[in-house]
Amino acid sequence: MRKTQGGLSLVELMVALALSATLIFGVFTVYMDSNRTSQVSNALARTQEAARIAIDLMARDMRMVGFQGCADPDDVTLNVIADDPPTDDFFETTLRGWEVTDGTWADGTEYDNTDIESDAKVGSDVISVQRGETMGIELSGKMDVENANVQVKGDDVERFGQNDIVMISNCEAADLFRISSQPSSDTWAHASGVNSTNFLSRAYTEEARIMKFSSSVYFVADTGRDDARGNDIFALYRQINQLDGSLLPPEEIVENVENLQIEYGEVLATNNIRYRPADEVGDMTSVKALRIGMLISHSDPVRDDNDTAAYALPGETITGTSGGGAVTHPEDRRLRRTFVSTVMLRNRD
Structure with a gap:
């Protein structure tokens, strides 16, 4: 007599379910890994893009420090006759830098008691350039x-x-x-x-x-915004002057810049260049190069673990909050990278 199939046995059903579950888990794992890779790649691309924009903007100003047309600033002194001028000595003030160690770093300068003095991130740097x-x-x-x-x-x-x-x-x-x-x-x-x-x-x-007459000041400050985990979002800010010499309010130019560190290439008697932080430079007029370093993050938590790494910038190491260093970053799941660029000052050859 011919027999017909009456259904699946329990063993066959369990084998089928096991194979299906394995296949679905494999597909899900591939999807999650691909999604995580995509998030990390996107975060890295955004970080690199932020670094390129920030360094390009700063380098454009830095290269032209002291520019006054074809008049060599080493030989030709700018004759200032304007009342209430933005500078009394253009040669001396074309390049200035500060280490922000507390909220009174700008004492005695035109930035004293301004938004820059109160907002600049402690542990970061401030740089001011003037040029035509x-x-x-x-x-x-x-x-x-x-x-x-x-x-x-x-x-x-x-x-x-x-x-x-x-x-x-x-x-x-x-x-x-x-x-x-x-x-x-x-x-x-x-x-x-x-x-x-x-x-x-x-x-x-x-x-x-x-x-x-152009004046620009660059510094890092808190944007007042928070990421998804409630951590502060910092940014690179710039303050420029109006045509009458007065300063406009600071403007945010690149988000997620967490720290700015600058070393100044001071020419020694031997004609060698020694890079030192602003508070160790003996004469800013002898500086002919700048080493600009930034710590830049992405606001999305794309890492699998908290970031406890230490990041080396010119003249400073940025540590995690538990690292005990004077300059710290939050131990969160953000992706961080350091970017360093050297800029030669064209008008100080």
Whole structure:
């Protein structure tokens, strides 16, 4: 007699379930591993992108420290006649740095009692640079005498107004003055009402360059935001000046920068360069290179364990909170990386 299949035996059913469970677990494991790899890769890419943007922005300013056109700052002293100037000695103040050891690091400077002094992260660094910034403006004619109005033309002329600060230079002289008149489209006066004198250091010709006075300060501060685990999110901030020389409020430029450390390449008598932190540099005017280091994280907890590693930056080691160091980072599950770049100061060769 022919027999038909009446169903599965218990053993066959258990074997089938075991094989199915193994297959599903394998697929799930592959998915989780792939997802974790994707998260880590994304975090690393975002961290590298943040580092590239932060270092590029800073390096662009740092390379131009002390720029005043073709006038060599080692040979040509900027003649400052503007009242309430952003600097009394451009050569001395073009590059300055501070170690933020407490909330009073800026005592005696223009950053004292400002948002920068109170917000800058303790254990990080602050750096300030000043330079001329080329504008789309040129002289439309030569000055007959040193106190003559400056005749200008160009796309950026309309950006300037009364009391704004202007830098003008050629290869032999440089001046910093305030515009005393309501500027027309082609005439800027520099009367003694907003300047210590109405005489520039020379009568400039069409070859002179017109520049904006640019001041930038970089520091790390708390954004006021928290990640998914309640940890603070820090960022790199920059404060720049307006055309009249006054400082704008600090602006966040790159998120997740946790620490900024800078060493200054000071030229020794032997012509060798020695890198030291700001508080150990004897003369900032002898600095010809900067070593910029940043500790950058990603705000998502993509690690399998807490980050207890120590990170080496120029002149400082950033440790975990239980490491006992003076400068610490939270022992969380964020991905962190250090980035270091050396920048040569073009105007201090």
